[in-house]
Amino acid sequence: MPVSVENSKVLYSALKASGVRLVSALPETWLVHLIQMAEDDPEMTLVRLNKEEEGVGVSCGAHFAGVKSAMLMQNHGFLASVNGIVSLAQLYRIPLLMLISYRGEMGERDPWQTEGGLATEPLLKSLGIPYRKLADPARVARDLAHAQTLAESSLRPVALLLTRDLMWEE
Numbered sequence: 001m002p003v004s005v006e007n008s009k010v011l012y013s014a015l016k017a018s019g020v021r022l023v024s025a026l027p028e029t030w031l032v033h034l035i036q037m038a039e040d041d042p043e044m045t046l047v048r049l050n051k052e053e054e055g056v057g058v059s060c061g062a063h064f065a066g067v068k069s070a071m072l073m074q075n076h077g078f079l080a081s082v083n084g085i086v087s088l089a090q091l092y093r094i095p096l097l098m099l100i101s102y103r104g105e106m107g108e109r110d111p112w113q114t115e116g117g118l119a120t121e122p123l124l125k126s127l128g129i130p131y132r133k134l135a136d137p138a139r140v141a142r143d144l145a146h147a148q149t150l151a152e153s154s155l156r157p158v159a160l161l162l163t164r165d166l167m168w169e170e
Helices: 005-017 029-040 053-064 075-080 082-090 111-127 137-154
Strands: 020-025 045-048 068-074 096-101 131-134 157-162
Touching (some): 005 137, 029 096, 053 068, 053 096, 075 111, 111 157, 131 137, 137 157
Parallel strands (some): 020 068
């Protein structure tokens, strides 16, 4: 599988270093190693979802229980989660850290991914959700820590877009 195990480890270490102890996810190709690491880690709780929007409720509940969480999803999952993000996390000012595999960007080979890729950044901007593209493994820990800090201080959703350059080994 051409998904980078090493960069997945870098991401997972950064999540743990930021205090994240609960992640929610559906199966997704680019996130397969992250999900497996969470499942294998006795210090992490993995919540497997039926649909991505459920992750908003899981993360909001974790926040009220004093547990830092992250949602792992593909950008199509982000698009499917907008109602929960807007009507729960944004409305009630709940921090929400979203790690989104950024499918459909330059280099995308799967035509079914391209439309979601075109809509992701404009939608994040229109919802006022701060985001950053992650491409360089050397910056992942810092950028993830900054995103977690911003989500907590602003009490708002923040997104990290996991690019092909970070997640894929050609």
